[in-house]
Amino acid sequence: MSAPVIGITAYVEQARFTVWDMPATLLPHAYVSQIVQAGGQPVVLPPAGDPSSVLPRLDALIVAGGGDMDPTTYGAAPRPRTGHVRDFRDSAELALVRAALARDLPFLGICRGAQVLNVALGGTLHQHVPDVVGHDRHCPTPGRYHRFPVTVAPSSRLAKALGAETVTVAHYHHQAVDRLGTGLTATSWSDDGLVEAVEVEDRPFALGVQWHPEADADVSLLSALVDAARGH
Numbered sequence: 001m002s003a004p005v006i007g008i009t010a011y012v013e014q015a016r017f018t019v020w021d022m023p024a025t026l027l028p029h030a031y032v033s034q035i036v037q038a039g040g041q042p043v044v045l046p047p048a049g050d051p052s053s054v055l056p057r058l059d060a061l062i063v064a065g066g067g068d069m070d071p072t073t074y075g076a077a078p079r080p081r082t083g084h085v086r087d088f089r090d091s092a093e094l095a096l097v098r099a100a101l102a103r104d105l106p107f108l109g110i111c112r113g114a115q116v117l118n119v120a121l122g123g124t125l126h127q128h129v130p131d132v133v134g135h136d137r138h139c140p141t142p143g144r145y146h147r148f149p150v151t152v153a154p155s156s157r158l159a160k161a162l163g164a165e166t167v168t169v170a171h172y173h174h175q176a177v178d179r180l181g182t183g184l185t186a187t188s189w190s191d192d193g194l195v196e197a198v199e200v201e202d203r204p205f206a207l208g209v210q211w212h213p214e215a216d217a218d219v220s221l222l223s224a225l226v227d228a229a230r231g232h
C-alpha cells in the first residue's frame with residue numbers, strides 16, 4: 001500500500017542558503033520528517049496559484065505555522081504587536097481550509113494553522129496573548145519553543161489521538177483563538193485558560209492545535225492524521 005499523500009502549506013520568506021539570499025518557498029524540515037516517520041508522503045504546497053485545486057490529489061492537509069493573520073480577515077483593526085503578515089498566504093490558506101472542509105479531507109492546523117481554521121469558520125483571534133493572560137510563557141524567547149502541559153477534553157478526537165488527557169507540548173505563539181468559529185469546539189486549554197486546540201464538530205478528522213507537534217519526538221497526533229488519511 002502506498003503512503004497517504006499529506007499536503008503541507010509553506011511560507012514565502014527571504015532566506016539565505018549556500019551562496020543565495022532571496023525570496024524562497026520554505027518549510028521547517030521537521031514537518032516533512034515527522035510526516036514520513038508517521039507513515040505519510042509529504043507534499044509542500046506554496047501559497048501561489050490555486051492550492052485548493054490539488055485537494056483531489058491529497059489524502060490529508062496540514063496548515064503549518066507562520067506569521068500573524070491580517071486582522072481584517074476577522075473584522076479587527078491591527079494591534080501594535082501584530083506582525084509578519086502575509087496577505088497572499090492568508091487568502092490562499094483560508095480558501096484551502098474551506099475547500100478541504102467541504103471535501104471532508106482529514107485536516108490538522110498547527111499553530112497559525114489552528115488560527116486559520118478558526119478564522120475560516122468566522123472566529124476571531126487574540127492579537128497578543130500576554131495582553132490576555134498577563135505573561136509571556138507561550139512565547140518567551142525568540143526562536144525557541146517553551147514546553148509546558150495542556151489539558152485535553154476526555155471525549156475529544158484529540159484525546160483519542162494523543163492517548164492522554166494531559167500532555168506537555170512545544171509552544172511558540174503570541175496569538176491564539178478568541179471567539180470560536182461556527183461548528184468549532186475547544187478541546188484543550190493551558191492552565192491560564194487559553195484555548196490550545198479546537199475540533200470541527202461534524203467532520204471525521206478536522207483539528208487545530210496551538211502547539212507544535214512537529215517539534216517533538218512523539219508523532220502520535222501526526223500518526224492519527226495519517227491513519228485518517230488512509231481511511232479517507
